[in-house]
Amino acid sequence: xxxxxxxxxxLIREQRKQEILQxxxxxxxxxxxxxxxxxxIAIQAGLAHGLVYxxxxxxxxxxxxxxxxxxxxxxxxxxxxxxxxxxxxxxFQSYAKLICERVITDSQTQRFYMRISLxxxxxxxxxxxxxxxxMKSFIQPMVRAIDKGIQHGMIRPGxxxxxxxxxxxxxxxxMNYLDQLVQELTAQGLTExxxxxxxxxxxxxxxxxxxxxxKPD
Numbered sequence: 437x438x439x440x441x442x443x444x445x446x447l448i449r450e451q452r453k454q455e456i457l458q459x460x461x462x463x464x465x466x467x468x469x470x471x472x473x474x475x476x477i478a479i480q481a482g483l484a485h486g487l488v489y490x491x492x493x494x495x496x497x498x499x500x501x502x503x504x505x506x507x508x509x510x511x512x513x514x515x516x517x518x519x520x521x522x523x524x525x526x527x528f529q530s531y532a533k534l535i536c537e538r539v540i541t542d543s544q545t546q547r548f549y550m551r552i553s554l555x556x557x558x559x560x561x562x563x564x565x566x567x568x569x570x571m572k573s574f575i576q577p578m579v580r581a582i583d584k585g586i587q588h589g590m591i592r593p594g595x596x597x598x599x600x601x602x603x604x605x606x607x608x609x610x611m612n613y614l615d616q617l618v619q620e621l622t623a624q625g626l627t628e629x630x631x632x633x634x635x636x637x638x639x640x641x642x643x644x645x646x647x648x649x650x651k652p653d
């Protein structure tokens with residue numbers, strides 16, 4: 437067997453890191469930051485403990501990299517989404533539904549997002565990270581879409597940055613509600629089909645509510 441090329445080794449390293457980071461999400465959702473250990477993450481990933489330490493010297497470094505990777509993914513997805521050419525109100529409604537649907541399709545990731553803000557003080561020193569600055573960057577694609585909608589008379593006049601923050605705040609609150617609801621419905625013994633039907637109605641309601649203040653008078 438011929439030795440692996442440098443590119444192959446890099447791909448394998450990246451795959452291993454991704455396996456560890458995905459395992460870290462699952463461990464974090466189950467145990468929280470304080471109780472999670474690199475050993476737990478190694479077990480979840482099905483890897484030797486030493487291999488995790490090879491990629492991450494400690495838990496803090498791992499979770500910092502995970503948080504930065506996840507926020508970058510969110511920013512990239514949102515930027516790409518709002519670069520699409522489509523009617524602006526329909527675009528925002530569709531985006532709201534897509535994000536809310538992840539409560540079902542990718543519940544572990546969504547619970548990570550909902551909890552990690554409470555643990556950032558473990559990962560960063562005071563003044564080292566500004567979640568508000570990141571949020572301003574995150575909503576910029578929405579701000580540009582709102583400005584465009586205002587110019588074309590499809591969105592009522594107003595402060596586009598504030599409107600984007602209100603829109604995202606409505607989605608965030610909606611996802612918290614949906615996460616609790618899906619757990620309650622599952623505990624009641626509803627089938628997956630019944631849960632999905634109930635949740636689908638809620639997705640529509642949240643999307644409509646999140647965009648209601650965009651509409652011209």
